[in-house]
Amino acid sequence: MTKKVTFKPYDITIEVEDGENLLRAALEAGVHINASCGGEGVCGKCKILVESGDLDSLRGGLVSDMEWTLGYRQACQSQISTDVVVRIPPESLLDRHTLVRRRAGIGLRPSPLDLAALRAQGLYNPAFQKKFVKLPPANLADNICDLTRLENGLGRQYGLDNLAHDFFMLRKLARVMRQENFEVTATLDFAQRLSRKPRVVNLEPGDTTREHFALAVDIGTTTVWVQLLDLAQGEIIGHAADYNAQLSYGDDVITRILYSQKEQGLQKLQKSAAATINQVMHRLLKRHKLPVDEISHITVAGNTTMTHLFYGIDPKYIRLAPYTPAVCHLPPVRARDLGLEVPEHVFIYSVSSVSSYVGGDIVAGVLGSGIYKEPKLTLYIDIGTNGEIVIGNQQWLACAACSAGPAFEGGGIRHGMRATSGAIEDASINPDTYEPMIITIDMVKPKGICGSGLINILAALMEADLISPNGKFRDDLATPRIRMGDSGREYVLAMAPDTQTGQDIALSEADIDNLMRAKGAMFAGYLTLLENVGLRLQDIEQVILAGAFGNFINIDNAILIGLLPDLPREQFQFVGNGSLMGATLLAFSRELLEEERRVADMMTNFELSETPGYMNQYIAALFLPHTQEEYFPTVNERLRAGRG
């Protein structure tokens, strides 16, 4: 039994299992409720108002008699036992207005998953299709083998001939054919990746052409996303995600590669990835009440290391010069052979990688964003530990990975942290008092600073004229906010009494140095790639930001600090999870499934450390925003305005 829960004011409705916790349901629905105690029920901030239906709630001391009577409940103390409509009162809303406001000016790229558009382009044409056939029952005058009968039927009704067959389908053939008197539905794989012929992968009794599903998977270093696709209707039904269980063996690809070299390390990492996918998949299927047998195939995308690890292929040489992946283009692989709990006939189709550090996630993003078939010169950026860059258009694509380092993920920054509750994600500094105003995720006491926070704080420091272009704090100001710390001067964002950690949270010159290196590596990457193809920054016609981080980035501030190029703001677009989008497109479009390798092969990889000019560009970029002012015309205006 499932229940419906509707969240006001968003009007988002989802179905959940009977008894589901309301706070969890909100997370699942993507609805943010301020909740700073992690669901312990002690902060009282997650109060919601029941508008219709009822909740099965515990009442603690944090809900007054009046509130209780009015219908207020603590979300974290409530279980869903009926269909219910709840309203999230303003005081419980997560304050994301700054992000929303800033993002609004930039715009989300129109999704290439818009099916009408895909159909219009002739791209909605799944490689896997179901065909219903009525076969003449066998008799003594016509007792050919069941498989030939099926082939003849598919030939007669659909003009298909010269078919291939998945072996495991054959094991149930005789039984299934007789279950509905020789009326069957065959699932065919028309992608020519595994066989030169259309391949019958599954057979079901009767007409099941209306029920045909596939899964698209994004294997992120941190998070694994699974998307459930309805191929009969051409719809994305839903998605689910969880942390990659490999996290217990290391946070980033390098530590995972190191772990893979230990005894049984590769096997453990492979199993962890498979276990995560299984878990997320089962949850997703359960939510949509679909048996796993309805899945005809799986498409996946991930960075080169994640792909190696999921397939159980030794990634050792990805880490060692000259940085060679073992395999960039994987053949379709039986999902069971990788430990996925799906029917035997299910194969996995993986998006190709380009090089050790430009992986299938980036290729999927290029596919998903469609830039490989657009005339516009595009800069595609995915910022993470390794910032990946793609520049090009329908005629050529150049790509590179920048060793940006983990600064934007909070790594190497004394008070850096992931973008979770308590992370400072925005800040402004009073230009007169130098006092900060900080906003944390979930609006709780600060614990540290996340990536978008680092960009915004650095921008605020620049706007308040607290640091010089070389990243050093001014020493001529009489403010307690700037002081000498363990690693040079630092700016104190929050004093110990105001933090969750009980320690001051500050940003030091050493931190700023790390951030400058990270953004400098990215910017030098853009320029080096452009230089190598004889183009300039101004030639870029659009900039696409991909990845979770990209979605929360403040474009103006990222330009201000020199992380993004100073181009007209309307040229910037967010693409969301390009990797998942690309994987989904492979399932929706036979052409893309067959062409993805061509797109990967089209992407010329530059090893920046080996590319002439890169080091000079990098050194020139170690400045705020840059040593060459002409690259940042609007920034200088803005800084002048701020100080003026």
Place this chain on the structure above:
Amino acid sequence: MTKKVTFKPYDITIEVEDGENLLRAALEAGVHINASCGGEGVCGKCKILVESGDLDSLRGGLVSDMEWTLGYRQACQSQISTDVVVRIPPESLLDRHTLVRRRAGIGLRPSPLDLAALRAQGLYNPAFQKKFVKLPPANLADNICDLTRLENGLGRQYGLDNLAHDFFMLRKLARVMRQENFEVTATLDFAQRLSRKPRVVNLEPGDTTREHFALAVDIGTTTVWVQLLDLAQGEIIGHAADYNAQLSYGDDVITRILYSQKEQGLQKLQKSAAATINQVMHRLLKRHKLPVDEISHITVAGNTTMTHLFYGIDPKYIRLAPYTPAVCHLPPVRARDLGLEVPEHVFIYSVSSVSSYVGGDIVAGVLGSGIYKEPKLTLYIDIGTNGEIVIGNQQWLACAACSAGPAFEGGGIRHGMRATSGAIEDASINPDTYEPMIITIDMVKPKGICGSGLINILAALMEADLISPNGKFRDDLATPRIRMGDSGREYVLAMAPDTQTGQDIALSEADIDNLMRAKGAMFAGYLTLLENVGLRLQDIEQVILAGAFGNFINIDNAILIGLLPDLPREQFQFVGNGSLMGATLLAFSRELLEEERRVADMMTNFELSETPGYMNQYIAALFLPHTQEEYFPTVNERLRAGRG
């Protein structure tokens, strides 16, 4: 450590493990030593003479002091601890001279496995080939993925492009490539059965092109044969065999199909077949000191039911009208998925079946004997529980299975038995006294009668004029050998004191009736097939007898009783194990591997029970030799001569 043992007077030498039992070694070598106690050491019949070297023998009371001094040992009590030459004295030789004599007049068909002949026809061209490549080591200016490096190398050195790859090969790619400084040997599958492109299935460090092996398997209902093939040299290295472990679930295909319908029955039968192959394979590989990793692929042939069971495909409808197999043409299947203990990249290629009762064993025989490409009109016969018949030439092939019943395997015959020790395999009857002379396998006291014995006894009864053409014993003879038994009259071959069972061994009219039905079904089959293609017996230009039984059949006697057509004896040829030969040819010849399905499709199947005229032909054949004398001109002569 292995030792060599040479058997005189045959001059057959084999290598065996240190400590191997000599009697076992003889069996392995195909050398027959009379041994009636099964190796217990109590019959003393298996004495051999050590000519050079030494044996590690136990001495029982059955070897006299004189014999021991001269070098006589009991084979069954001896272990091989040095290289040794032994002579089998005449008294220990298995008396097969009658068989050898009779067979000599007929001749073994020149083996199509003669490699010179294969090469001359351009057919020696294994689908799997090894290619050695020297790859340029990776460096920073050239750090493409290992797989692309391999592809480029194969392209440069061998003009190969557009390659496919076995997934499991990719897992060891990075390691293997670096083991001998980027010098590797790739094993490629050029057969287009699994992929339209040449497929890299394995990779080894250094140059291993001289070591390339495959296995051919014949999955018989009773016996499983495995042949070890050296594809680098183009040689058959050896073979081994064992009883199909499925025997414990039933002797024939029908009882196995019935068993497969029980809970877990199919799984048990599948595992039994795989276990038998594993066991025989490991023994064979151990004997030739080959690690299983050297095997690149496996070819198999078996009848339709055996093929279904080995692949775990439900054979239910093979047994039920209208007798449809599930699958006649199987795709290549990963051997591990069927439980074979071979490397992950090994695939199994199976010979196609034609119908429920004309299986891959017969198609393999047609391939192996080469009749599908000969102009001569050929009758190909495999006699067993189901006698399979193929008639045709390079232009057309017609085939049928006759429900001959198990009579020729000893089934339905009161004293019938398999062709094992103690089975009467030959007999003659004194035309004056009506006393028999019987010869048993291993020359021991008789236990029963095997198939070839039944033919020879029936022929002897006819020649001695003891039975009339309708299969009834004459009642006008005063001999104790003919008497009234439980099921009509019977001829007593051995009296209780002379038998192992302590019971009389006789052949009754009921037994003869069964034999007449069996041979009648076969003969009606030949005539019906011929009639349906507008031909007559006399048009046949050659007759090929396949299968183990075929090898021991006395042609003259088989013609005499009306089992084989009365054609010039020089037209008859034995082909041996056609199934194993066909499977071997698939490994030797890419053309055959790709064409075997075409040959199977070329074979038009006749369901005799549904074919007009068959029943009449069958009834007409229930006579010794036949109601129509003109079919058997020489037989009548011979009978007249015998009686004259």
